[in-house]
Amino acid sequence: xxxxxxxxxxxxxxxxxxxxxxxxxxxxxxxxxxxxxxxxxxxxxxxxxxxxxxxxxxxxxxxxxxxxxxxxxxxxxxxxxxxxxxxxxxxxxxxxxxxxxxxxxxxxxxxxxxxx
Amino acid sequence: xxxxxxxxxxxxxxxxxxxxxxxxxxxxxxxxxxxxxxxxxxxxxxxxxxxxxxxxxxxxxxxxxxxxxxxxxxxxxxxxxxxxxxxxxxxxxxxxxxxxxxxxxxxxxxxx
Numbered sequence: 001x002x003x004x005x006x007x008x009x010x011x012x013x014x015x016x017x018x019x020x021x022x023x024x025x026x027x028x029x030x031x032x033x034x035x036x037x038x039x040x041x042x043x044x045x046x047x048x049x050x051x052x053x054x055x056x057x058x059x060x061x062x063x064x065x066x067x068x069x070x071x072x073x074x075x076x077x078x079x080x081x082x083x084x085x086x087x088x089x090x091x092x093x094x095x096x097x098x099x100x101x102x103x104x105x106x107x108x109x110x111x112x113x114x115x116x
Numbered sequence: 117x118x119x120x121x122x123x124x125x126x127x128x129x130x131x132x133x134x135x136x137x138x139x140x141x142x143x144x145x146x147x148x149x150x151x152x153x154x155x156x157x158x159x160x161x162x163x164x165x166x167x168x169x170x171x172x173x174x175x176x177x178x179x180x181x182x183x184x185x186x187x188x189x190x191x192x193x194x195x196x197x198x199x200x201x202x203x204x205x206x207x208x209x210x211x212x213x214x215x216x217x218x219x220x221x222x223x224x225x226x227x228x
Contacts, residue, residue: 016169043203043218056215089156091158102166105216107158 003025012106012107012114018080021111023092024073033105034067034077035091043091049075061086083114089113118142120219122204123179127225136189138224143159149216150178157184159203181207191224199226210212 005024025035032107045107047057049097057067064083069075079086089112093105120140128134140148146199147166151159165171165180165187177190204219 026126042220045215101163102149104149104161104164105151105159107160 004092004094004106006090006108008111009109010112010114012116013082014040015083015113015116017079018078019082019086019113019115020049021092021113023075023077023079023108025075025092025094026096026106027073027094029106031095031097031103032069032075033093033095034075034094035107036088037086037091037110046077046090060086079113082113087113087115118208120204120206120217122219122222124220125223125225127227128191129153130194130196130226130228133190133192134193134194134224136191136202136204136224138187138219139190140185140187140204140206140217140219142185142206142217144208145206146209147207148178148180148187149205149207150187151205151222152200153203157198162202162228167220194226196226196228198224200224206227 007022008064009088030051034046035070037107046059048055052069067077071103089110091110093107095105122138149164150162151163153159157195163178168180168182170179175192180187180219198215201221201223205216207216
């Protein structure tokens with residue numbers, strides 16, 4: 001079975017440019033999460049969706065960040081304009097109720113963003 | 117406030133046993149997760165505890181004490197491939213507001 005697919009795996013851009021990260025969740029999963037990971041701050045939840053609807057975006061740093069989920073198989077995280085402090089690994093994860101009800105997260109390989 | 121504490125780094129010897137501790141202070145509790153993350157890779161699920169006690173899964177076991185706000189991950193018969201970061205995460209509410217509070221992770225170094 002295909003896991004969570006993210007693209008691009010690596011992105012190097014200059015300050016001020018627009019960055020779009022993409023995610024395809026595991027088929028049938030009803031929750032999708034966008035996380036950011038840095039050495040300083042660890043894993044931070046940015047936003048999550050349930051059945052394509054944004055539920056909690058309180059982790060989105062500021063208006064420069066936006067996320068969409070137009071359908072059950074695709075989501076985007078956009079940063080416009082990008083800044084050097086946005087440099088991080090961005091993970092997408094999806095989940096669905098397990099038999100144990102614990103909803104383990106399945107992470108994509110991540111998109112490593114470097115803003116110069 | 118919400119807080120999860122784990123040691124930053126631990127070192128152990130191949131073939132030995134290591135225990136990674138996690139303490140938490142959260143407004144509520146609805147389960148504790150352990151994830152493994154190899155350098156440059158995504159976190160992968162290891163274990164889940166919601167009731168007090170020990171859950172065993174092969175070489176890995178996870179323990180929870182809700183009254184003490186404490187969990188540990190026990191790794192036996194350590195192998196070099198166990199060198200990774202181990203992340204503790206607590207779910208403080210149920211599905212109506214799905215949110216995990218993450219620890220900073222414990223980097224485990226295995227030496228031959």
